[in-house]
Amino acid sequence: MKIIFIGFMGAGKSFFAKRLAERLGIERIGTDELALKKSGRVSIGEIFDKDNEIKFRELEIETAKELREKDNAIIDAGGGVVENKIILDYLRENGIVVFLNSSLEIIEKRLKDDGTRPLFKDKEKYRRLYELRMPLYKEYSDITVGTGGMIFFSPDETEKLLDNIVEKIKNHTDKPKSTKEEKL
Ligand code: S3P
Numbered sequence: 001m002k003i004i005f006i007g008f009m010g011a012g013k014s015f016f017a018k019r020l021a022e023r024l025g026i027e028r029i030g031t032d033e034l035a036l037k038k039s040g041r042v043s044i045g046e047i048f049d050k051d052n053e054i055k056f057r058e059l060e061i062e063t064a065k066e067l068r069e070k071d072n073a074i075i076d077a078g079g080g081v082v083e084n085k086i087i088l089d090y091l092r093e094n095g096i097v098v099f100l101n102s103s104l105e106i107i108e109k110r111l112k113d114d115g116t117r118p119l120f121k122d123k124e125k126y127r128r129l130y131e132l133r134m135p136l137y138k139e140y141s142d143i144t145v146g147t148g149g150m151i152f153f154s155p156d157e158t159e160k161l162l163d164n165i166v167e168k169i170k171n172h173t174d175k176p177k178s179t180k181e182e183k184l
Contacts, residue, residue, distance in 0.1 A: 001026075002071055002095035003169065006088075006137055008130055009079040009117050010107035011100040012147040017076035019162055027073040031081065031091070034066075035059035048118040057084060064090035080119070082136035092140070096169055099141035102148035104130050109151045143168045 003020070005013040014030060021028035032044060038059050041047045047056045060078060064087040067075060075095070081087045102110075104127065111120055120126050138144065145165050150157060
């Protein structure tokens with residue numbers, strides 16, 4: 001099984017991908033980490049500063065292509081993958097796409113002191129990105145899970161949310177194939 005987590009910055013993709021991978025006993029792969037390794041830079045911020053965003057997106061394409069045939073893994077994808085259908089198509093091949101959805105108000109609180117995300121610095125810009133991407137996350141996902149209730153997740157809340165994700169994945173995989181195709 002290949003599960004791909006998508007969603008806006010700060011929606012909890014890495015956090016829940018790690019916890020779900022532990023629970024299912026499978027590998028968790030972060031596209032940001034792989035793209036960074038390829039870049040030779042020390043951070044994503046440095047790629048944006050010293051190279052540019054295009055360079056980062058090229059590295060994301062390379063990374064996604066390598067993950068195309070991956071199985072038995074949770075892939076935690078950078079928030080921008082939905083803007084590039086090629087990246088998304090590579091990642092989601094034979095996989096289930098889970099959209100982690102949070103309101104921007106909660107995300108702003110979660111990322112208040114975060115300096116690691118180059119696209120979460122200018123309020124106007126990230127608001128526009130949020131508006132632009134929301135319909136794309138919805139369009140490209142098989143399952144949506146709300147992670148918006150809290151700023152941080154207690155162990156209990158984390159477990160509950162994981163139960164919810166697992167159940168939705170199970171319902172989706174149990175669905176007859178024709179129903180899934182209708183959605184496409
Ligand atoms: C980005 C999101 C980041 C990272 C890069 C660009 C985006 O990942 O890929 O800073 O375009 O939304 P997270 O969603 O894990 O923060």
